[in-house]
Amino acid sequence: MITAKIISIGDELLIGQVINTNASWIAEQLNLIGIKVVEILTIEDDSASIKDAISMAIAQNQIVISTGGLGPTKDDITKQTLASLFNSKLVLNNTILEANIKIFASRNLELTELNKKQAEVPENCEIIENTCGTAAGMWFNTDLGCLISLPGVPYEMKIMMEQKVIPRLKEKYKKQVIIHKTIMTSGLGESFLSERISSWEDNLPKNFKLAYLPQPGILRLRLTAVGEDERKLSTKVDEEINKLSSIIPELIYSYQDESIEESVYKVLRSKELTISTAESCTGGEIARRIVSIPGSSEVFKGAIVAYNNEAKQNLLNVSEEVLYSYGAVSEECVREMAIGAQKLLKTDYSIAVSGIAGPSGGTEKKAVGTVWIAVATPKDIISKKFLFGDNRERNILRASIAALDLLRKVLINNI
Secondary structure: OOEEEEEEEOHHHHOOOOOOHHHHHHHHHHHHOOOEEEEEEEEOOOHHHHHHHHHHHHHHOOEEEEEOOOOOOOOOOHHHHHHHHOOOOEEEOHHHHHHHHHHHHHOOOOOOHHHHHHHEEEOOOEEEOOOOOOOOEEEEEOOOOEEEEEOOOHHHHHHHHHHHHHHHHHHHOOOOEEEEEEEEEOOOOHHHHHHHOHHHHHOOOOOEEEEEEEEOOEEEEEEEEEEOOHHHHHHHHHHHHHHHHHHOOOOEEEOOOOOHHHHHHHHHHHHOOOEEEEEOOOOOHHHHHHHOOOOHHHOEEEEEEOOOHHHHHHHHOOOHHHHHHOOOOOHHHHHHHHHHHHHHHOOOEEEEEEEOOOOOOOOOOOOOOEEEEEEEOOOOEEEEEEEOOOOHHHHHHHHHHHHHHHHHHHHHOOO
């Protein structure tokens, strides 16, 4: 298997001043051409650190790609360090110099001595042309593979990768196929889901790998397969996903990397149905998630955020008797909230949520994190109790996702 390591150089990345988007983008591009990225490393603008990192990476991988440190200022030391590492010296490259003179002339600027030095490159490297900047890239061939050094400016780096680097890598290395498939699930935590699908996971082919990528309320599964025959590999991936689907059909809401609200929106739109929300503890978060989707006005009519009991009574017609006898955080209350929103906004379906988000407000009978959710349908009301924990922000997020997931299940079962 062809492997690669990505090294991002720059103090600004390590202090959090600049977000390192380059590495993730490069990794994605390499995977698309069958090159496996085994490590991403961020290091400081220090000559010894650069030498150590690149020397080790070259010894372990066929491809090493570094970004950053090729600018004209004194803190940009990558070029000089690479010249030393590869036992070379910096020489003036006239092709780069002429290109940079033209760039400065087009801006009515004179090329300074500092900028002129950007045309100096290690004598034993191959130049990677930079068509939209002054810092050329460098390609070093070694006995084990190659080092590719690129500017850290994202738009310059991307053009150089797309126009020069990727085509050459595809030509140089025999392509291996890497297929990533995403399975989005909701409703079961990581450890419980892992236990449920353990037999299937244990029997995956040796060239398959499963990753668990959890976030509040959602668990993304990523199935990765590596092979040489794309058609056969794709067929085998589909077979394994079909096996998984038969084990956890109710937990899977999508086979692509999308949010649960996107999945629900697609079902509502395909069935030409409308939805409204009645929210208490989530404070409009469910509505916010829905309206974040372009075109959501086709299915979403509106939301009522009824935070206190008076609002629940006046806006949603929750009875005083229910609030007195059962409280706002109860099955009886959310069922009446759901009916109230459904009638008031004249929608096919409605979601209602009421709970104790925390960190205070819990009792012996109703702990912090207790949430009741109801979905009113054209013919029934489905309600469910959840216990989420004691973190307010997380409770609001998990309650919103759980509400959308309950609606999804109701929709696909035509309740």
